[in-house]
Amino acid sequence: MAEQNLTSIVGVVESVEGNVVIQQSDGGQNTPVSEGMQLAANQIIQTGPQGAVLINLANGQTLSLGRNTTLKLDEDVTGIAAIEDAQATDEDVQQVIEKVLAGNFDDIEETAAGEETGISSSSQEADIVQHELVTGDVTSGFDTQTTGQETTGVSFREAATDNTYEVPVILDIDRITSDSVVNMTEASGIITVTGSVAAPNIASGNITLTVNGNEYYGVIDGNGNYAIDIPGSEFTADSDHRIEASATVTDNNGMQGTATSTEFYFVDTQAGSDNSAPVVTITEDADNDGRITTAELSGDINVAIGLPNGAVAGDTISVSDGVSSADIVLTSSDIANGQVLTSFANPGEGENITVEAVLKDQFGNVSNTGQDSALINAVPVAVDDSASTTEDTALTISAADMLSNDSDIDGDTLSIDSFTQPANGTLVDNGDGTFSYTPNADYNGTDSFTYTVSDGNGGTDTATVNLTVTPDNDMPVAVDDSASTTEDTALTISAADMLSNDSDIDGDTLSIDSFTQPANGTLVDNGDGTFSYTPNADYNGTDSFTYTVSDGNGGTDTATVNLTVTPDNDMPVAVDDSASTTEDTALTISAADMLSNDSDIDGDTLSIDSFTQPANGTLVDNGDGTFQLTRQMRTTTELTASPTRSVTAMAARIRRR
Structure with a gap:
C-alpha cells in the first residue's frame, strides 16, 4: 500500500477481529487490516464472515464494522459521523429510521443522513436497532433473518464531551448445533451454546442466554469467547425455537457497552412420524417357522424391510446381520413401494442369523429397532469330553462315551466321522468302537484331540477331548x-x-x-x-x-x-652359617656348605645369587663354587649371619634355579 499524505488520514484501527482487509481499487491483492494501521480517505474496508473492526476517526468519533460488511471511507462516512444534535430533530431521526426500515435509502435527506454511505452487506434485508444512549450512539445493523444467523452491523460512536462513552460491542451466537437442528440425542443431553463478543480492550464481560423463558448466565473470557451449558430439553420446550443473548462488556477504562443477538433453530426428535420400527422379514424362511431348511435355502439370505410411518425420501434404512451392514438411502420409489429388499451371506449350516434394521433421518434421529431371526438347517451339537491317564500308559476311549453328551435336534443317529491327532501322543481307531491314546514317552501334562460328529444327513459338529497325563516321577540326571x-x-x-x-x-x-x-x-x-x-x-x-x-x-x-x-611358587628358606680362620690367614668357604642348611618346600635347586662384603675383610667369589675371605686387620672376628632369606654370614643371597 502506497504511503498516504498525512492530510488524507481519516482514522486509525483500534482493534480487529477475524478477517478484515482493505480492498484495492485496481484489483490488486487485498491488504490485511491490523491494529494501529492508519486508514486513508476513500479506502474500502471489507469484513469477512467472522470479521469485525473498530476504527478511531480523525474527528474523535469511533466507527465499528460488523461481519460481511463493506465500507468506503469517503466524505459521506464523515458526513454521517459528524451529525450534531442541532442538525437533526427527533422527527428527522424518526424519518431516517422509517426510510431505512422501508429500504428507501435514496429518499434520506442529506441533512439527516448525508449522501450514500457506501455501506453494503451480503444480507438481503436490513434492520435498524434503536438505542436510547446517553452518549447518543447510533447503530445501523444487518441481519440475514435466516435460521442460524445473528445480528451483525456497522456502528458509529460520537466522542463524549464528559470523558464517558459506551463501548461498541459486536455479539455473535454460534449455531446451536452443527446443523441448527436439535435432534433426539441432543434433546436428551446437554447442549453447549458458544459464541464470541468483539469489543475494544475487553476487561470483563457477562453473557445472559434466554431460552424457553429461562435465563442462563456465563462470563466472557479475555479472548471474547463464552460457552454455557443448557439442557437440551429447554430447546425442545421453547415453542418459538430461538435463543436470545444479551452481553455487557467493561473495557480497561471501566466504560461499558451492551449488545443483543438472537439465534433460531429447529427441533426434530423423531425418525419418521412416530419412531416406529421397520418391519424386518427373512423371506428365505418361507414358512416363517424360524428355521431355514435345505429346501428353503437357495444361496444368500433374502430380507425384506417394511418402512415405518413417516419415512421420506432421503432417510436411511440401516440394516445389519451382526457380520456385515448396509445403509440404504430411501428413494421416492422405495417410499411408494413401502419396503426395501436386501440380502446377507449364508452364515452356514447350524448358524442363527438375526437381521436388525432402524430408520435414520437427516437430522440424526434413529427409530426403534426391528428384527427377525432364523436357524439355518439344524445340525448335531457336539460337547467336549475329558479323560486322563498316567505318564507312559495307554488309554482306551469308547466312541459311545464320546457321543454320550452329544445331541441332535432332529433325533438323527450320531457317529464319529473323523478325528485329529493329539500334539503329545498318538490316537488310533481300533475299529471296534474304541480309540487308543498313547502319550509320548515320559510326557506328562495336558493334551487333546478333536472329533467330528455326523448326523448322517450332512449335519456335523466338532468337539474336543481334553486329556490329562499325570506325571510318574523321573529321576533327575546329574552331570559332572x-x-x-x-x-x-x-x-x-x-x-x-x-x-x-x-x-x-x-x-x-x-x-x-x-x-x-x-x-x-x-x-x-x-x-x-x-x-x-x-x-x-x-x-x-x-x-x-x-x-x-x-x-x-x-x-x-x-x-x-x-x-x-x-602350584604357586614358595620362597626358599636361608639359615645363618658360621666359619673361622686365624689372623692374616685367608678363609675358603664353599657354596655347598653355605647352602647345606637352606631349604625350599617346592624342592627347587638353590644357588647363591649375590653377597655383601664383610666389614673387616674382603670376600671374593672364586668362580668354582667357593668363596675366599681375606682379613685386613690383626684381629680375630667371628662372622655371623642374620636370620633372613639371604646368608649374611658371607654376605650371600640365595636364589633358586
Whole structure:
C-alpha cells in the first residue's frame, strides 16, 4: 500500500477481529487490516464472515464494522459521523429510521443522513436497532433473518464531551448445533451454546442466554469467547425455537457497552412420524417357522424391510446381520413401494442369523429397532469330553462315551466321522468302537484331540477331548562339573553353576541335597547358594568331591566336581652359617656348605645369587663354587649371619634355579 499524505488520514484501527482487509481499487491483492494501521480517505474496508473492526476517526468519533460488511471511507462516512444534535430533530431521526426500515435509502435527506454511505452487506434485508444512549450512539445493523444467523452491523460512536462513552460491542451466537437442528440425542443431553463478543480492550464481560423463558448466565473470557451449558430439553420446550443473548462488556477504562443477538433453530426428535420400527422379514424362511431348511435355502439370505410411518425420501434404512451392514438411502420409489429388499451371506449350516434394521433421518434421529431371526438347517451339537491317564500308559476311549453328551435336534443317529491327532501322543481307531491314546514317552501334562460328529444327513459338529497325563516321577540326571584354583587359594562354587548342566525330564526344580568332602581340602556350604573349597596348605594337584541332586519328589542323582589346584611358587628358606680362620690367614668357604642348611618346600635347586662384603675383610667369589675371605686387620672376628632369606654370614643371597 502506497504511503498516504498525512492530510488524507481519516482514522486509525483500534482493534480487529477475524478477517478484515482493505480492498484495492485496481484489483490488486487485498491488504490485511491490523491494529494501529492508519486508514486513508476513500479506502474500502471489507469484513469477512467472522470479521469485525473498530476504527478511531480523525474527528474523535469511533466507527465499528460488523461481519460481511463493506465500507468506503469517503466524505459521506464523515458526513454521517459528524451529525450534531442541532442538525437533526427527533422527527428527522424518526424519518431516517422509517426510510431505512422501508429500504428507501435514496429518499434520506442529506441533512439527516448525508449522501450514500457506501455501506453494503451480503444480507438481503436490513434492520435498524434503536438505542436510547446517553452518549447518543447510533447503530445501523444487518441481519440475514435466516435460521442460524445473528445480528451483525456497522456502528458509529460520537466522542463524549464528559470523558464517558459506551463501548461498541459486536455479539455473535454460534449455531446451536452443527446443523441448527436439535435432534433426539441432543434433546436428551446437554447442549453447549458458544459464541464470541468483539469489543475494544475487553476487561470483563457477562453473557445472559434466554431460552424457553429461562435465563442462563456465563462470563466472557479475555479472548471474547463464552460457552454455557443448557439442557437440551429447554430447546425442545421453547415453542418459538430461538435463543436470545444479551452481553455487557467493561473495557480497561471501566466504560461499558451492551449488545443483543438472537439465534433460531429447529427441533426434530423423531425418525419418521412416530419412531416406529421397520418391519424386518427373512423371506428365505418361507414358512416363517424360524428355521431355514435345505429346501428353503437357495444361496444368500433374502430380507425384506417394511418402512415405518413417516419415512421420506432421503432417510436411511440401516440394516445389519451382526457380520456385515448396509445403509440404504430411501428413494421416492422405495417410499411408494413401502419396503426395501436386501440380502446377507449364508452364515452356514447350524448358524442363527438375526437381521436388525432402524430408520435414520437427516437430522440424526434413529427409530426403534426391528428384527427377525432364523436357524439355518439344524445340525448335531457336539460337547467336549475329558479323560486322563498316567505318564507312559495307554488309554482306551469308547466312541459311545464320546457321543454320550452329544445331541441332535432332529433325533438323527450320531457317529464319529473323523478325528485329529493329539500334539503329545498318538490316537488310533481300533475299529471296534474304541480309540487308543498313547502319550509320548515320559510326557506328562495336558493334551487333546478333536472329533467330528455326523448326523448322517450332512449335519456335523466338532468337539474336543481334553486329556490329562499325570506325571510318574523321573529321576533327575546329574552331570559332572570341573573347577580350578591356585595353591593356597580358596574357591567359591555356586550351586547354580553345579546344577546348570543337570536336568529333570519332569521339569522339577533341582537342588543340592548333600555333598562329600574332598581328599585334599575342605568344602563348606555357605548357606547362600554357594560352596567354598579350600585346598590344604601348599597343596597342588587334583582333587574332587561329589554332590547329590534332588528333584524334590524323591528323585536323586550324584555327580562329581573335579578340581585342579595349580602350584604357586614358595620362597626358599636361608639359615645363618658360621666359619673361622686365624689372623692374616685367608678363609675358603664353599657354596655347598653355605647352602647345606637352606631349604625350599617346592624342592627347587638353590644357588647363591649375590653377597655383601664383610666389614673387616674382603670376600671374593672364586668362580668354582667357593668363596675366599681375606682379613685386613690383626684381629680375630667371628662372622655371623642374620636370620633372613639371604646368608649374611658371607654376605650371600640365595636364589633358586
